[in-house]
Amino acid sequence: MITDIRGLYVHIPFCIRKCNYCDFASLGGSFDEHIDAYIDRLLSEAEEYRENEKVKIDTLYFGGGTPSLLSLERLEKILLPLSDIFDFSSDLEFTLEANPGTLDYEKAVGYRSLGVNRISMGLQSIHENELKILGRIHTYTDFLECYSALRRAGFENLNVDLMYGIPECTVDSFGKTLDAVTALSPEHISAYGLIVEEGTPFYNMRKTLALPTEDEEADMYYLASEKLARAGYSHYxxxxxxxxGRESRHNLRYWHDEEYIGIGVSAYSYYKNKRYGNTRSLKEYLSSAPRENYEKIDGEAERFEYAMMHLRLSSGIDLTVYKERFGIPFAYGKEDRIAEYSERGLVSISGNRLSLTEQGFYLSNMILSDLL
Ligand code: SF4
Structure with a gap:
């Protein structure tokens, strides 16, 4: 849907140390050397979006990397020009990703005073052996201290990132992680399955990693769905x-196929019906390398993106809206496949909405590549 309100993503590509599984555009240990030049470059990129009638923004997301490495002074140095270039709405959802060990009470209070109202924390696991294997910089105790500091500082909207399928992780140990985190009652929980990506230390170690089997991983996925539903979380x-009411408004924008602007290394934008991205190389970004993957989205590509994004959501696709927008029914010519998935309990059709079920979510890659 094209609206005149967008989201703004700001990428901070620095971390204290690189985690063993990490495939994000982030660099370990190079913060002080590059941060000020990086901020200058970020702001010059943001200037490209200055318009007579300012672009309206209602979600702002600092991701990384580890944005919580930013001091209050540096965060303010970024925010002041951004709030001049863009028109931030009065109910702005302002998320900042944080790692335990990089955020204390004083900084949390400062972030609140600068308008941050949602913190997304990377925990992954409560077990020290699993954190160590992942190469995380923090312990579970560090996380608990950070979580408590954020609550005391007045944050009422917290996300905790968890991971399953970690080497040495069992269904039982993952269940304990879920229980401990739900007992804290954050407003939002993300649970991702580990993917061993090429180019990461885990990829080189893949033959020796004690990874759970596919069946165990599936059990972990269903355990998360079950325990989190019981604890009052909707699997959206x-x-x-x-x-x-605590769904990530910024991320919903991606899944609803709405426009956003991304600035920084590796950041993607979908703006004025075009998609484009920045280089993953810090050096190239600092030297103002041109954007990559510049493409206008229309026709089949637009239908594909729309369907793929909407089917990630429990609300699924509105079949009437889809047909009105694209002029043809969803998955035209594949009605028999949909009927089969529906019989197998992987797809649900209710009124004019089609969505994936819990089981369908787990098999989404296979279903989407078949239908789209
Ligand atoms: S903290 Fe996040 S971005 Fe940084 S190295 Fe670890 S996984 Fe990657």
Whole structure:
């Protein structure tokens, strides 16, 4: 849907140390050397979006990397020009990703005073052996201290990232992680399955990693769905669970196929019906390398993106809206496949909405590549 309100994503590509599984555009240990030049470059990129009638923004998301490495002064140095270039709405959802060990009470209070109202924390596991294997910089105790500091500082909207399928992780150990985190009652929980990506230390170690089997991983996925539903979280997207009204508004924008602007290394934008991305190389970004993958989305590509994004959500696709927008029914010519998935309990059709079931979510890659 094209609206004149967008989301703004700001990528901070620095971390204290690179985690063993990490495939994000982030660099370990190079923060001080590059951060000020990086902020200058970010702001010059943001200037490209200055318009006479300012672009309206109602979600702002600082992702990374580890944005919580930013001092209050540096965060303010970024925010002041951004709030001049863009028109931030009065009910702005302002999320900042944080890692335990990089955020204390004082900084949390400062972030609140600068308008941050949602923190997304990377925990992954409560078990020290699993955190160590992942190469995380923090312990579970660090996380608990950070969580408590955020609550005391007045944050009422927190997300905790969890991971299953970690080497040495069992269904039982993952269940304990879920129980401990739901007992804290964050407003939002994300649970992602580990993917061993090429180019990461885990990829080189893949033959020796004690990874859970596919069946165990499936059990972990269903355990998360079950325990989180029982704890009052709605499974609104394949990997995301929220208390009522606490879904990530910024991420919903991606899944609803709405426009957003991304600035920084590796950041993608979908703006004025075009999609484009920045280089993943910090060096190239700092030297103002041109954007990559510049493409106008229309025709089949637009239908594909729309369907793929909407089917990640429990609300699925509105078949009437789809047909009105694209002029043909969803999955035209594949009605028999839909009927088969529906019989197998993987797809649900209710009124004019088609969505994936819990089981369908787990098999979404296979279903989407078949239908789209
Ligand atoms: S903290 Fe996040 S972005 Fe940084 S290295 Fe670890 S997984 Fe990657």
């Amino acid at each position: 997207e394949i990997s995301n669970y929220a208390r009522a």
